[in-house]
Amino acid sequence: MNYAELTSLLGYILVLMVPYSLASMGIMVGGRVGVFNVSTEGVMLSGASAAFLVTYFSGSYTLGILSGIGVGLLIGLMMTFFANKLKIDQFIVGILLYIFATGFGSLLYKEIIGITLYPPKVNLLPKIKIPLLSQIPYLGPILFNQDAIVYITILIALLLYYLLFKTSFGLKIRSIGENPRAADALGINVFLMRHIFTLIGSALMGMAGAYLALGFTGIYTNTIVSGRGWISIAITIFGRWNPLWILVGALLFAGVEVLVYTLQAMEVSLPYQVLMMLPFIITLLILIYTSRKAEMPAALGKPYDRESFEE
Amino acid sequence: MKEISKRFGEVQALDNVSMKIGSGEIVGLVGENGAGKTTLMNILYGLYKADKGRIIVNGRETNIQSPKDAISHKIFMVHQHFKLIGNFTSLENIILGSTSGREDFKRMNLQVYRKRIEELMREHKLEIPLDEKVKNLSAGTQQRIEILKALYRMAELLILDEPTTNLTPQETDELLRSVLEMKKRGISVVLITHKIREIVETVDRVVVLRKGKLVGEVPKNEITPEKVVEMMVGRKVDLESELSNIIVPRAPGAEEAEILRIEGISTTGDEGIKLKDISLAVRRGEIFGIAGVSGNGQKELCETIMGIHRPIKGRIIYNGKDLSEADVKERIKQGFRFIPEDRMIDGSLPTMTLSENIILGFQNFEQFQRHGFLLYEKINESARKAIAEYEIRAPNEKIRVGKLSGGNIQKVVVARALLLEPGLLIAYNPTRGLDIGATEKILRQIVELRNSGVSIIMVSEDLDELMLVSDKIAVMYKGEIIGILSKESFDKSKIGLMMAGIREGGIGK
Numbered sequence: 039m040n041y042a043e044l045t046s047l048l049g050y051i052l053v054l055m056v057p058y059s060l061a062s063m064g065i066m067v068g069g070r071v072g073v074f075n076v077s078t079e080g081v082m083l084s085g086a087s088a089a090f091l092v093t094y095f096s097g098s099y100t101l102g103i104l105s106g107i108g109v110g111l112l113i114g115l116m117m118t119f120f121a122n123k124l125k126i127d128q129f130i131v132g133i134l135l136y137i138f139a140t141g142f143g144s145l146l147y148k149e150i151i152g153i154t155l156y157p158p159k160v161n162l163l164p165k166i167k168i169p170l171l172s173q174i175p176y177l178g179p180i181l182f183n184q185d186a187i188v189y190i191t192i193l194i195a196l197l198l199y200y201l202l203f204k205t206s207f208g209l210k211i212r213s214i215g216e217n218p219r220a221a222d223a224l225g226i227n228v229f230l231m232r233h234i235f236t237l238i239g240s241a242l243m244g245m246a247g248a249y250l251a252l253g254f255t256g257i258y259t260n261t262i263v264s265g266r267g268w269i270s271i272a273i274t275i276f277g278r279w280n281p282l283w284i285l286v287g288a289l290l291f292a293g294v295e296v297l298v299y300t301l302q303a304m305e306v307s308l309p310y311q312v313l314m315m316l317p318f319i320i321t322l323l324i325l326i327y328t329s330r331k332a333e334m335p336a337a338l339g340k341p342y343d344r345e346s347f348e349e
Numbered sequence: 350m351k352e353i354s355k356r357f358g359e360v361q362a363l364d365n366v367s368m369k370i371g372s373g374e375i376v377g378l379v380g381e382n383g384a385g386k387t388t389l390m391n392i393l394y395g396l397y398k399a400d401k402g403r404i405i406v407n408g409r410e411t412n413i414q415s416p417k418d419a420i421s422h423k424i425f426m427v428h429q430h431f432k433l434i435g436n437f438t439s440l441e442n443i444i445l446g447s448t449s450g451r452e453d454f455k456r457m458n459l460q461v462y463r464k465r466i467e468e469l470m471r472e473h474k475l476e477i478p479l480d481e482k483v484k485n486l487s488a489g490t491q492q493r494i495e496i497l498k499a500l501y502r503m504a505e506l507l508i509l510d511e512p513t514t515n516l517t518p519q520e521t522d523e524l525l526r527s528v529l530e531m532k533k534r535g536i537s538v539v540l541i542t543h544k545i546r547e548i549v550e551t552v553d554r555v556v557v558l559r560k561g562k563l564v565g566e567v568p569k570n571e572i573t574p575e576k577v578v579e580m581m582v583g584r585k586v587d588l589e590s591e592l593s594n595i596i597v598p599r600a601p602g603a604e605e606a607e608i609l610r611i612e613g614i615s616t617t618g619d620e621g622i623k624l625k626d627i628s629l630a631v632r633r634g635e636i637f638g639i640a641g642v643s644g645n646g647q648k649e650l651c652e653t654i655m656g657i658h659r660p661i662k663g664r665i666i667y668n669g670k671d672l673s674e675a676d677v678k679e680r681i682k683q684g685f686r687f688i689p690e691d692r693m694i695d696g697s698l699p700t701m702t703l704s705e706n707i708i709l710g711f712q713n714f715e716q717f718q719r720h721g722f723l724l725y726e727k728i729n730e731s732a733r734k735a736i737a738e739y740e741i742r743a744p745n746e747k748i749r750v751g752k753l754s755g756g757n758i759q760k761v762v763v764a765r766a767l768l769l770e771p772g773l774l775i776a777y778n779p780t781r782g783l784d785i786g787a788t789e790k791i792l793r794q795i796v797e798l799r800n801s802g803v804s805i806i807m808v809s810e811d812l813d814e815l816m817l818v819s820d821k822i823a824v825m826y827k828g829e830i831i832g833i834l835s836k837e838s839f840d841k842s843k844i845g846l847m848m849a850g851i852r853e854g855g856i857g858k
Binding site for chain 2: 200201204205206207209210212213216217219220221222223224225226227333336344
C-alpha cells in the first residue's frame with residue numbers, strides 16, 4: 039500500500055464517521071429530553087432517498103442535504119405527535135416509523151426513477167482542500183481534504199457539547215431527560231422542549247442518510263443504510279449520550295467498516311458474510327461491556343403526563 | 350384561594366375549598382390521605398388546573414397556569430417526593446431553571462451562582478455540600494437543597510408537602526427550626542401533613558380538610574392534637590389508648606421460646622443496600638420492630654428473610670429448622686408471610702381479580718387446588734370473607750385489583766398475609782397509605798396476632814406507631830443493625846440518633 043492509498047483509506051474513516059455521528063447525535067438529543075427515537079435506520083433511508091433524488095434532478099448538494107433534513111423533520115413530526123402528544127410507547131412508535139420510513143424511502147425512489155439496469159449516479163460532494171493545513175504530510179490529506187459536511191458534523195458536535203454541558207439552557211434540557219416532573223415543577227417547558235428536540239434529532243438522522251447518498255455512495259440503493267442506524271443506537275450508548283464521545287465511537291465504527299472493506303479488497307480468505315458481520319459483532323461486544331455501567335438519561339423512554347398520579 | 354373544585358375522573362378531589370395564607374404566617378394544612386391537601390397546593394402551584402375557583406395573590410386575582418407562573422409570583426413548593434435530579438450536583442439542582450432569555454445560552458458562570466448560594470446557606474443556617482451528586486445525599490440534606498432552591502428564587506410563600514416523612518426526629522426538629530427562621534424573614538410557609546403532633550408547636554393556624562371538603566380552621570391557641578385528629582377523621586380516635594388496652598403486657602425478663610433466629614447474614618448488595626452481618630432473634634408472640642430512615646436495608650433484610658434474595662453468608666433458623674437453603678415457596682409453607690413494601694409492584698397483580706390476589710402464594714395449597722386445578726368456589730369464598738372482614742371497598746371478589754384504591758389494595762395485601770395461620774409475619778409499612786380508621790384496624794389485628802403467639806417483624810417509618818406496638822426495636826443504618834432496644838428502654842430521641850448512624854455512647858462508622 040502506498041502513501042496515496044493509505045491516506046485515502048484513512049480519509050474514508052472520516053467520511054464514514056459522518057453518518058454514524060450525525061445519526062447518533064440525533065438519537066442523543068432526543069434522549070437528552072427523554073425521547074428514545076429508534077426509527078433511525080428508516081429515517082436515514084428516507085433521507086438518503088430524498089437527498090439523492092433532489093440532487094440528481096437539481097444538481098444542488100445544498101438542496102439535497104436540506105431535503106434529507108426535511109424528510110427527517112417530517113418523520114420527527116410524527117414521532118413527536120405520537121410519542122409526546124398522544125403518549126404512545128416510544129419504542130412502538132419508533133419501530134413503526136422505522137418500517138414506515140423504510141418503505142417510504144424505497145417507494146419514493148421506485149416511483150420517480152423506476153427500475154434501471156444501471157443505477158443513476160451523482161458525483162460525490164466535492165472535497166475542500168484547506169490551504170496550508172492540507173499540506174501537512176499524512177494528517178493533511180486525511181483531516182483537511184474533506185467535504186463540507188465532515189467539517190459541519192464536527193462543528194455540530196462541538197456546538198451540541200457546548201450547549202448541553204456549558205450553558206444553563208443545557209442544564210434545563212438534560213434535566214428533562216433525567217426527571218421531567220422535577221423540570222416541570224421548576225417552570226421548564228417540558229412539552230415544548232420534547233417536541234423541539236425530537237424534531238432536531240430526527241432531522242439529524244435524515245441528514246445522516248442524505249450524506250450516505252451524496253458523500254459516500256453517489257447512488258441510491260435500498261440497502262444503502264445497511265444497519266448503520268441500529269449501530270448508531272449502540273454508539274450513542276457507548277458514547278454516554280455525550281456528543282464528543284459519540285464522535286469517538288463513530289470514528290471507531292467507521293474504522294471497523296473501513297477495515298472490513300480493506301480486508302475484502304485484499305481478498306482475505308474469509309467468507310464475505312463473516313466480514314460483513316464484523317461491525318455487528320463488535321457492537322455486541324461493546325454493548326455487553328458498557329451496558330452494565332452505561333449512564334442513560336434516567337427518564338429515557340418514559341412519556342410524561344403532568345396530571346398522572348405519582349409513582 | 351377561593352371555592353376551588355377539582356375532579357379526577359370519578360373522584361371529587363376538592364369541593365369548594367377556600368383558604369387564606371397571611372404574610373409571614375405558618376399554616377398547617379392537615380387531613381388524611383386523599384383528603385385533597387396536596388391537590389389543593391398543586392393547583393396553587395400550577396401543576397393541576399382547577400375545574401372551578403379563583404386564586405388571589407397579594408390582593409390581585411391571578412391565573413396560575415404552570416409552576417413557572419407560580420414561581421414568578423414567588424410561590425414555591427417542595428414536594429413529598431423531592432423533585433431533584435439525582436445525577437446533577439446540589440449546585441446544579443439549585444440553579445436549574447432560574448435563568449431565562451439570553452443568559453440561557455451564555456457560558457455558565459458557576460462561581461457567581463456559588464457565591465449567592467453560600468450567602469443564603471449562611472443566612473439561613475442550611476448547610477449542604479454543593480458539589481456532591483444529589484443521589485448520594487441523605488433525605489434531610491436533599492430537603493435542605495429543595496428549600497435553598499426556593500430561597501434562591503426569593504420565594505415569599507413556601508409550601509412543604511409532608512416534609513417530615515423521610516426524616517429522623519432530629520432532622521424534623523431542625524427543619525421546623527428553619528421554618529421559624531424563615532417566618533422571621535417574612536416568608537409564609539404552608540406545612541402539609543397528616544402527622545399533626547409534629548407541627549403543633551410551630552404553626553400559627555391549622556386548616557383541616559376531609560374528603561375534599563374544608564372542615565374548619567383552628568387558631569394557634571386552640572390547637573390540640575386530639576381535636577384536630579377528630580376533625581380530620583370525623584370521629585374521636587385515640588389510637589394510643591385503644592392499642593395499649595389490648596396489648597397483653599409481658600413481665601420483663603419472662604422470655605418466650607425463640608421462633609426465628611438469624612445469624613450473621615450478609616449480602617452482596619446487588620439488590621440494593623448491602624446487608625452487613627445481621628443477627629437477630631424473634632421470640633414467640635413478639636413484635637420485633639425495625640426502625641430506620643427508609644432505604645437503609647430494611648427492604649433487603651425483609652426480602653432476604655423471605656427467601657427472595659440469597660445471602661452470601663449467614664443462616665436462617667425457624668422453629669429449630671435451618672431454612673437457609675429453602676426457597677420462597679418452602680418458606681411460605683412453613684408459615685412465613687410477607688406484606689411487601691410496595692403494594693403495586695411486589696404486593697399485588699393489578700390485572701388479576703381480587704380472589705386470585707387473595708390466594709397468591711397459596712395456589713398450590715391443598716385448600717385451593719386439586720390435581721393442579723384451582724378450586725374457584727373455595728377461593729371466592731375466602732375472598733368474600735376477606736372483603737367483609739377487612740371492609741375492603743370492592744363491588745365483588747371478581748374485580749381486578751388494579752381498579753381498587755391504594756388503601757383498599759393494601760387491605761387486600763394484608764388480608765392475604767393473614768389468610769392462613771401465619772407463623773411468622775414480616776410486615777413492611779403495613780399501614781402505609783391507610784386512613785386512621787384502617788390503620789387502627791390493621792394495627793389491632795397485628796397486636797391480636799401477637800397476643801395469639803405469632804411472631805411479627807414489623808418495619809415502619811412511623812416511629813410513634815412502631816414504639817406503640819413493638820416489644821423490641823432494632824434500628825438499621827446503612828445495612829447494619831446499629832442497636833436493639835427492648836420496650837422498657839424505648840426513647841424517641843435515642844432511636845432518632847441511632848437512625849442517623851450514631852450508636853449508643855459513640856459515633857457509628
